[in-house]
Amino acid sequence: MGRLSGRLDDVTADAGYEDHPPRVGFFTDTSVCIGCKACEVACKTWNSVPDDGYLLTGMSYDNTQALGASTWRHVAFVEKSSEVSLPVDLGMPSMSLPGADPSAAGQATESGDGVVTWLMSSDVCKHCTHAACLDVCPTGSLFRTEFGTVVVQPDICNGCGYCVPACPYGVIDLREDDGRAFKCTLCYDRLKEGQQPACAQACPTESIQFGELDELRERADARLAELHEKGVDVARLYGRDPEDGVGGGGAFFLLLDEPEVYGLPPDPVVTTRDLGSIWKHVAMAAAALTGVGVAAAVGRRR
Amino acid sequence: MTPRGETSMVPPPEFESYYGRQIIKTPTWKTPDVPLYLFLGGMGGASAVLAEVAASSGRPDLERVARVTAAGSAALGTVALVHDLGRPERFLNMLRVLKPTSPLSVGSFILAPFASLSGAAAASFLTGRLPRLGRLAGVGAAALGPPLATYTGALLANTAVPAWHEAHRELPFIFAGSGAAAAGGMAMVFSPCAQAGPARRMVLMGAAMEIVGAERLLDRIGLVGEPYRTGRPGRLMSVSRSLTAVAAGATLVLGRRSRAVSALAGAACVGASVLTRFGIFEAGLASARDPKYTVVPQKERIAARERAAVGR
Ligand code: SF4
Numbered sequence A: 001m002g003r004l005s006g007r008l009d010d011v012t013a014d015a016g017y018e019d020h021p022p023r024v025g026f027f028t029d030t031s032v033c034i035g036c037k038a039c040e041v042a043c044k045t046w047n048s049v050p051d052d053g054y055l056l057t058g059m060s061y062d063n064t065q066a067l068g069a070s071t072w073r074h075v076a077f078v079e080k081s082s083e084v085s086l087p088v089d090l091g092m093p094s095m096s097l098p099g100a101d102p103s104a105a106g107q108a109t110e111s112g113d114g115v116v117t118w119l120m121s122s123d124v125c126k127h128c129t130h131a132a133c134l135d136v137c138p139t140g141s142l143f144r145t146e147f148g149t150v151v152v153q154p155d156i157c158n159g160c161g162y163c164v165p166a167c168p169y170g171v172i173d174l175r176e177d178d179g180r181a182f183k184c185t186l187c188y189d190r191l192k193e194g195q196q197p198a199c200a201q202a203c204p205t206e207s208i209q210f211g212e213l214d215e216l217r218e219r220a221d222a223r224l225a226e227l228h229e230k231g232v233d234v235a236r237l238y239g240r241d242p243e244d245g246v247g248g249g250g251a252f253f254l255l256l257d258e259p260e261v262y263g264l265p266p267d268p269v270v271t272t273r274d275l276g277s278i279w280k281h282v283a284m285a286a287a288a289l290t291g292v293g294v295a296a297a298v299g300r301r302r
Numbered sequence B: 001m002t003p004r005g006e007t008s009m010v011p012p013p014e015f016e017s018y019y020g021r022q023i024i025k026t027p028t029w030k031t032p033d034v035p036l037y038l039f040l041g042g043m044g045g046a047s048a049v050l051a052e053v054a055a056s057s058g059r060p061d062l063e064r065v066a067r068v069t070a071a072g073s074a075a076l077g078t079v080a081l082v083h084d085l086g087r088p089e090r091f092l093n094m095l096r097v098l099k100p101t102s103p104l105s106v107g108s109f110i111l112a113p114f115a116s117l118s119g120a121a122a123a124s125f126l127t128g129r130l131p132r133l134g135r136l137a138g139v140g141a142a143a144l145g146p147p148l149a150t151y152t153g154a155l156l157a158n159t160a161v162p163a164w165h166e167a168h169r170e171l172p173f174i175f176a177g178s179g180a181a182a183a184g185g186m187a188m189v190f191s192p193c194a195q196a197g198p199a200r201r202m203v204l205m206g207a208a209m210e211i212v213g214a215e216r217l218l219d220r221i222g223l224v225g226e227p228y229r230t231g232r233p234g235r236l237m238s239v240s241r242s243l244t245a246v247a248a249g250a251t252l253v254l255g256r257r258s259r260a261v262s263a264l265a266g267a268a269c270v271g272a273s274v275l276t277r278f279g280i281f282e283a284g285l286a287s288a289r290d291p292k293y294t295v296v297p298q299k300e301r302i303a304a305r306e307r308a309a310v311g312r
Helices: A038-047 A132-136 A188-192 A198-202 A213-229 A271-297 B033-056 B060-084 B088-095 B103-127 B131-157 B171-190 B197-220 B222-229 B231-254 B259-289 B291-311
Strands: A024-029 A073-082 A108-111 A114-124 A142-144 A150-152 A208-212 A236-238 A251-255
Touching: A024 A114, A024 A213, A038 A073, A038 A198, A114 A251, A132 A142, A132 A271, A198 A208, A208 A213, A213 A236, A213 A251, A271 B033, A271 B131, A271 B171, A271 B197, B033 B060, B033 B103, B033 B131, B033 B171, B033 B197, B033 B259, B060 B088, B060 B103, B060 B131, B060 B171, B060 B197, B088 B103, B103 B131, B131 B171, B131 B259, B171 B197, B171 B231, B171 B259, B197 B222, B197 B231, B197 B259, B222 B231, B222 B259, B222 B291, B231 B259
Parallel strands: A024 A251
Antiparallel strands: A024 A208, A073 A114, A108 A114, A142 A150, A236 A251
């Protein structure tokens, strides 16, 4: 049993690998996401993830809705009308004609008399340092790979469903017709071939960056500093901090609003951080029940 | 804090969300499989304890009921648990590894021997064969009974489901109390008053433990306790508590004298125990479905941390 919470610099070694490649992950920079959903499509195609229905949701351009057993990348769309436009070039590829008004670049666009600010973000399994799904899995189907990622082994999963409510981000789910749990594997098969995951490969704007986690964190810090310098004070990193409730994500994000606006929990904590207290209270209650039995025995003889 | 049952004058907490969608997933555990399993584990575990009390004080009628209840609950509970799996044929994968971080793994390693031992004890008692071995099996089941009745508290609490996780201190006690009341109740229904003394005492102590546990829970956990008070789970919880209290009162006053009251009160205890499990189970589902219970406490945590950092 590895460490259950707090900072953990070598999660792969903690999981028992002696010799292992560096931990890898995703840095998803949502400030340059254009909402093209190439990641969703690439993921579905590469991993042969089955179709999970097509619903018109009325949630902006998001008909995918949420991560789930058959959705391992999910692009969230938030449309916010605001009075002021963002006069900032976020440094993303411009879709406008050469010489067009540069203020229309970035995630803001003029429409009618208002300005719509677009928030788009491609969400994915966080491959937590302290992964609740893995901790609670009774069969050992969920495991930590040599790359430090968290993967389900479908040949072992018995569909108990414990990982589903354990994940603080609502990532993993059971596939109904199949009965087993599925989620992003960070393209374990591609990693083993030295390739990058399909979504990162397909992303045209480098919103999804794949790499060694340490390096990604440095890149993210630099990007955040750059945005702050340009006056984009709303920019923040989410899941980057190795001291946070899940010990930092293997996949982390640069966001332009509060996490909950994107459907992310603002301060997720791995449930097993409280495991000691949980088992202690079970032990005390079990002792109390034994005590009830003993007390019931010593009453009057009738 | 607002007194329970009254509507709060404080406006509901403001929070943002992604189109009002829930953040965590709703548990996929099925109803009635899982709440019934929680109930059967509690009643069965406590019945194994009661069976030993009966055996060591020479109450064969009480012992019979308790042994059969323990074995029957374990068998039915196992069926419910296996039926809940997405891949039932792979149930044995539960016993591939023993993981202390997974209450379901630990629970499987409690349930499997409990089911065998309580089954052996009941078979031996009913047939009169191998009485010594049977008794030994009964003692083993009685040792595993309390962990079986209480680990389910950890099973629910060790999740991101707000109403369950925040209740991790009280859930095992509520389950232990509710299990004792159900075991005692079952025995009161099926054994003569003259032998049911220990069963009555178990009902009284169990009911007290369950009610005190539930009260403490509601006083302690604030906003995420709301699902235990409102809607369908709230009604289930409050009916269960009233039923338990009335049944315990009847047991105390008339349990020794009236066979009819004894049977009725006992049945009420069993029913209340079922309602408690459904109430707690459904309160968890409700707290998973509403992003409020995930977002608001987490925002408060962040704010508290920021205040502490400024104060330093
Ligand atoms: S985000 Fe959820 S599914 Fe992914 S590793 Fe963390 S706990 Fe597991």
